[in-house]
Amino acid sequence: MAKTRALEHQEIHQLFSGIEGTFALRNKTMLVCGIAMALRATELVKLNVGDVLASNGRIKTYITVRAETAKFNKSRRIRIGQPIRELLAAFIDNKRESGESLLPDAPLFVSRQGGHMTRQTLFLLLKKVFDKAGIDESPHCLRKTGGTLYYIESSYDIIATQEFLGHEDPATTKKYIGRDTKQIVAYSEKLAETLKNAMSGELNSNDQMLNSLKSYSNAELVMELAQRGFDINFLTEQMRKRELRASKVISIDAV
Secondary structure, eight states: OOOOOOOOHHHHHHHHHTOOSTTHHHHHHHHHHHHHTTOOHHHHHTOBHHHHBOTTSSBOSEEEEOTTTSGGGOOEEEEOOHHHHHHHHHHHHHHHHTTOOOSTTSBSSBOTTSSBOOHHHHHHHHHHHHHHHTOOOOTHHHHHHHHHHHHHHTTSOHHHHHHHHTOSOHHHHHHHSOOOHHHHHHHHHHHHHHHHHHHHTOOOHHHHHHHTTTTSOHHHHHHHHHHTTOOHHHHHHHHHHHHHHHHHHHHHHHO
């Protein structure tokens, strides 16, 4: 398997849409927490009810990853958004209705044996979910997905992302987070479309558009392209190409 990567948006949808059965709510909530808080496997399975549920019965806005579960015994606080708090509230209500303990030190995600789920059990569970969704990744992709999404939504704030992930050095964060998967998808689709057009002998959309404007003067071409929303770099490049073609024609005529 290649190095673990962040999941694409469509893969996240496939992942959650395939979760069903008796433990569906538990498994969905667990995966949401894994991504939304970018938790490591041990941090995820060792969550207690008291880590997310305040004494007044409300879901906490800031979740503390306890030192005894965190890497290098370094605790950190993670803020969670309203949709995640609502999902956790529904999960806590379900636990209450099912008769599960809501004591602060009780496991948040209860195993079939009634205690905390082990890392091995989590890995086996996620493998089944991933296989069903057609995703060939390790459980660590949940943390990478959360980190990458946070990085993108923070407008690429590496320091904020470093703190979110609990890294000592932003250099570690730079190596850790993935590319914007939306960009990767867009680039690959454009490549595929260009290759398809080349194979069929078709011009791409820009070439077709420029071909239809051959009779325009430079001034008319600039005005037309500007009205179509093209930036100055594109306009400049088209002027350069047009002048180059014109100079070649003059050189040939002179001979």
